[in-house]
Amino acid sequence: MATFDPCAWCEEVLQPYLDRNLTERERVEAQAHLDSCGACAKRYRFEENLRQFVRMAAIEEMDPELKERLASLRTPLL
């Protein structure tokens, strides 16, 4: 019979954990493992930082000229 590997399970639930999409029971279970396992906690911290890094890097603001062009598409007031 396969034994339960909490580190492998933690890897499996990494994304739903960070998306806050685990059930409360699963979240508590994952948290308990993360509190006791430095290797997994380190990987989770990395993933969390990575997401933030990707979000910041991917943001490109629009040109003010485009905003003006969009505003000019409004229906003229009679």
Next chain:
Amino acid sequence: MGESPETQGRQLANEARDRVRFEEEALQLADQVYRVARRLVHSKEEAEDLMQETYARAFRSWRSYTPGTNLRAWLLRILTNLNIDRGRRQQRAPDTTHLEESDYFLYNRLEDDSHDSFDEERVLQRLSQDDIVDALAAVPHDFRDVIVLVDIGEFSYQEAAQILDIPVGTVMSRLHRGRRILKRHLAEATVGGE
């Protein structure tokens, strides 16, 4: 029997007021909509065209928006539909099963590659903004769309499902696979391919 001129006048005034309010709210969201649009397509010009088409259509069909619902999601629904209609993305996503790695792939590659102490907080500094943008652009569009909506646009799974008109389960599976594909590209950008 026709309505009195006063009633008609009041209706027109109310409608004009609602329309102006709608247009103002939609324009206030333009920055946020653009951030998503910019990453859905490859070039800045395409993103700008798409924004203008989206806003032109939104201003024409403002009556079909239900006040009180998520206007940002409504605008992005128009935008993603226009993007598909314009045939920019007719090609199907290639089967990427064989490209997929585990969720820890990037971490493990960076750790293997670091000779001394591995600092998970600082290792990301090896990635430039261009690395991230290029890696994201290299993700097949079906996967990229959900990553852009959820991770950059900060939409919920449900909102992304409504915008793309796909089931929530599909959003989740594409998101999970797409993020792994993204990490594989990022690993290639930092420590090179296999």
